[in-house]
Amino acid sequence: MDEVINMGIGFVTGRPNVCRLINSYYNNILKQTNLIGKQIKFTIFILYDLSYQYTKRTDFYSIIPDAYKNIRIKYITPEDIEEEKKKLISRHSFSKKDVELIFGHGHAKGRNTLMYYAVKNRIDYLLFWDDDEYPVAVVKNEDKSIEWYEQENITEHLKYIENSDITIGYHCGYISPIPYVDFGSQINEEDFKNFIESISNDIVNWNTIKERFQKDNGVTYASREILEGHEYEIQYDGFGKWIAGSTLCLNLKNLDRIPAFYNPEGARGEDTFFSTMLKDSIVKRIPVYHFHDGFLKYTGIMKGKYPKALRKISTEENIENRFLQASLGWIKYKPLFMYITNKKEYKENIKIIKQKLESSIPQIDALFSTVDFCEVIQALEKADMNVEKNYKDYLRTNEIWNQIKAKLQGR
Secondary structure, X not given: OOOEEEEEEEEEEOOOHHHHHHHHXXXXXXXXXXXXXXXXXXXXXXXXXXXXXXXXXXXXXXXXXHHXXXXXXXXXXXXXXXXXXXXXXXXXXXXXXXXXXXXXXXHHHHHHHHHHHHHHOOOXXXXXXXXXXXXXXXXXXXXXXXXXXXXXXXXXXXXXXXXXXXXXXXXXXXXXXXXXXXXXXXXXXXXXXXXXXXXXXOOOOHHHHHHXXXXXXXXXXOOHHHHOOOOEEOOOOXXXXXXXXXXXXXXXXXXXXXXXXXOOOOOOOHHHHHHOOOOOOOEEEEEEEEEEEOOOOOHHHHHOOOOOOOOOOOOOHHXXXXXXXXXXXXXXXXXXXXXHHOOOOHXXXXXXXXXXXXXXXXXXXXXXXXXXXXXXXXXXXXXXXOHHHHHHHHHHHHHHHHHHHHHHOOO
C-alpha cells in the first residue's frame, strides 16, 4: 500500500473570512492532490481568536457540509488551549510562565499552538495559510493589462517539502496594509519616508514601498519569470534565513529543525524571529504565489471574479485604522530585532528612529485624520524599555519549545 501523507493546513485567525476562504478553496485543494499520485489525508486546523474583531464563536463555524465531508476540520478552541496548558504543567513540570510563552492567541503563540496540535495529530507537513490570501497570481503585461493564474499551492509545497525543512512561496497583491499616498500639500515624500523607515523591517522598507507607489499604485505584481522558474535554497546571511508567515510549509518529520515563533506582547514579527533560528535548517523558496488581499477589497476573487484592474487603496476610515494597527505591530517588535542584529549600536539607532517619528508624525496625523499616530512613539518607548526582557523571552521560548518537542517525540 502506498504511504499516506498527512497534510495539515493551518489558519491562525480572528476573522470570519476564514470560513469563506475554506468554502471557496476546499475543492481546489482536493483537485490539486489528484496531480500528485499519492494518497493524501488533509486536516484543516482553525485556531480562532474572539478578541481580535470582537467576534462570536458561531462566526467561525460556517463551513459548508461538503467541505466537512471531504476534509477533516479541527478547531482549536480557547478551552482546548487552557486544557493543554494544564496537562503540560501537571504531567511534565512546566511552569505556568513557561507554557504562557508558547501557547495562546496572537501571531506567534497562535502558530506555536497550531504546530503543537499538528504534531500531536501526526501531521507530516503543515502549511500556514493566512485568511486574507488566495492561491492566485496576478501578472501585469507590457500593455498594462493584467492576467490571473490559479496557483497549485498544495502541489508545489508537497513537491519540495520532502527534501526540505521549510518551503516558502511568494506574495503578490497588496503586500502590506500601507495605503497609497499622493505627495503634495498634506505630506511630502521626505516626511513619509522618515515614517516608513522608522517602522520598516525585514519585509517592509522605503525603497520597495516607493517603487510600488511610482510604478503600480501600491500593488505588487507577480513575476512571470518566477512563475516559470524553479526553487532555490535560501542562504543564511549572518542573522537569519528570511521567510514570511504565510504560504509557509513546515516539515514536521524534521521537528528538531523547526523552531518556535516569538513576538513581544502585542507586536508582529513572529516570522522574523522564527527566521533568526533557521541557520541549520534547509529553507527553500518555491515558485508559487498567494494574492494578499490586505484590505479585503477583492473577496470576489474567491468566487473566480477576477478584476480587470487593481485600484489604488487610499485613505478611508477603516483603512487608516488598519495602517495604524500595522504600524504599532511593527514598531513594537523593531527594538528587539535591532537588539538581536546590532547590539553595539542599538541605543544610537533607537534615538534616530524616535527623532524620525517625532518629525514625521504631525504630518502623518494630518493625512490620516481619523486616528492618532502618536501612539507609535509611545509604543516604541515601551518596547525599548522592555527590550532586554523581550530578548530573554525570545531565547526562553525556544528553550521551552525544544523541551516540548522532546516530550512529543518520546525522548
